[in-house]
Amino acid sequence: MAVHGNTLSEVIESDVDSALVEEVRTGLVKMPKRLSSRFFYDAEGSRIFQEIMHSPDYYLTRSEYEILETYKSELLHLFAAEQRPFDLVELGAGDGLKTKVLLGFFREKGAEFAYAPVDISADALEGLVSDVRQQWPDLQLKPQHDDYFNSLQQLSAESDARRIVLFLGSNIGNFAPDEAIDFYRQLNDKLQPGDIVLTGFDLQKNPALIHAAYNDRDDLTKAFNLNLLRRINRELDADFDLDAFDHYETYNPETGEARSYLVSQKTQTVRIQAIDMTVPFANGEIIHTEISRKFTRAQIEQLAEQTGFMVNGWFTDFKGYFADVVFVK
Ligand code: AVJ
Numbered sequence: 156m157a158v159h160g161n162t163l164s165e166v167i168e169s170d171v172d173s174a175l176v177e178e179v180r181t182g183l184v185k186m187p188k189r190l191s192s193r194f195f196y197d198a199e200g201s202r203i204f205q206e207i208m209h210s211p212d213y214y215l216t217r218s219e220y221e222i223l224e225t226y227k228s229e230l231l232h233l234f235a236a237e238q239r240p241f242d243l244v245e246l247g248a249g250d251g252l253k254t255k256v257l258l259g260f261f262r263e264k265g266a267e268f269a270y271a272p273v274d275i276s277a278d279a280l281e282g283l284v285s286d287v288r289q290q291w292p293d294l295q296l297k298p299q300h301d302d303y304f305n306s307l308q309q310l311s312a313e314s315d316a317r318r319i320v321l322f323l324g325s326n327i328g329n330f331a332p333d334e335a336i337d338f339y340r341q342l343n344d345k346l347q348p349g350d351i352v353l354t355g356f357d358l359q360k361n362p363a364l365i366h367a368a369y370n371d372r373d374d375l376t377k378a379f380n381l382n383l384l385r386r387i388n389r390e391l392d393a394d395f396d397l398d399a400f401d402h403y404e405t406y407n408p409e410t411g412e413a414r415s416y417l418v419s420q421k422t423q424t425v426r427i428q429a430i431d432m433t434v435p436f437a438n439g440e441i442i443h444t445e446i447s448r449k450f451t452r453a454q455i456e457q458l459a460e461q462t463g464f465m466v467n468g469w470f471t472d473f474k475g476y477f478a479d480v481v482f483v484k
Contacts, residue, residue: 180430207371214474233481239316242268242318268295320353322353336462343464401417415443415445
């Protein structure tokens with residue numbers, strides 16, 4: 156459990172290896188083969204994702220940064236409306252680049268709040284925590300190294316401060332539609348009336364722009380995707396030949412889903428020593444690794460309605476690419 160005052164090493168203990176084993180065991184015998192994007196974020200993967208966020212093709216981060224910068228004052232007004240301290244719980248905080256805009260502004264305005272970043276990447280969380288400690292030494296910090304679902308347990312456990320849950324960056328896009336509904340229902344369950352969820356949704360737009368964001372000019376997305384195989388090589392003593400796999404990404408404007416694949420460039424057999432597994436690949440066979448879903452306004456409103464929330468704020472960038480949406484329980 157992540158309690159204020161714990162050292163970071165106490166907070167970050169690793170149980171993800173067994174999850175990776177399970178994923179590889181079950182995912183690579185499926186048809187088609189599958190590995191979840193939640194395993195992208197080892198130290199190297201988190202570093203590559205930071206580069207992606209600075210890519211001229213990956214518009215999402217810039218759009219959301221603009222939204223938070225433009226509407227930070229409106230957001231504080233909404234969060235602090237009940238005149239009581241709040242817990243800012245951030246799911247999938249990553250390097251917190253965008254959130255720091257809010258933290259800085261909220262501090263400046265003397266708001267009373269604690270910051271509870273949650274991330275699946277120990278390395279990203281460690282970087283974020285030491286950054287925030289340095290910038291705002293007396294900000295109360297409750298970091299948690301965990302996945303989204305496990306971190307929900309924590310929500311009902313602690314203080315009676317108002318909860319503001321941040322789920323930024325289009326992280327929600329990684330959920331399949333039914334998983335998203337399930338997740339927001341579970342979230343609703345843990346919250347009190349008046350608590351808030353602020354979600355960053357990437358909106359449906361010209362498919363060419365979305366396609367370009369996941370097929371960037373510097374092949375960062377390719378490196379990000381392939382890094383999953385590098386991780387399996389290292390952690391599970393496997394022999395994936397990274398040059399024998401390619402990155403392929405589709406965007407289907409009918410479903411709003413961008414999908415990432417790794418493609419075997421030849422007939423080959425991969426050995427995963429640590430779990431005594433041998434995996435055959437046909438030439439052209441794929442491993443499906445990620446869904447990045449894009450939303451319409453109607454879908455977002457429906458999600459709120461189906462999961463017990465009211466839409467209480469809708470903020471977009473000036474191009475209308477991205478929306479940060481306030482749900483209130
Ligand atoms: C961090 C999940 C929001 O889906 O856009 C970036 C990850 N994948 N490029 C996304 C990602 C490929 C990103 N999220």
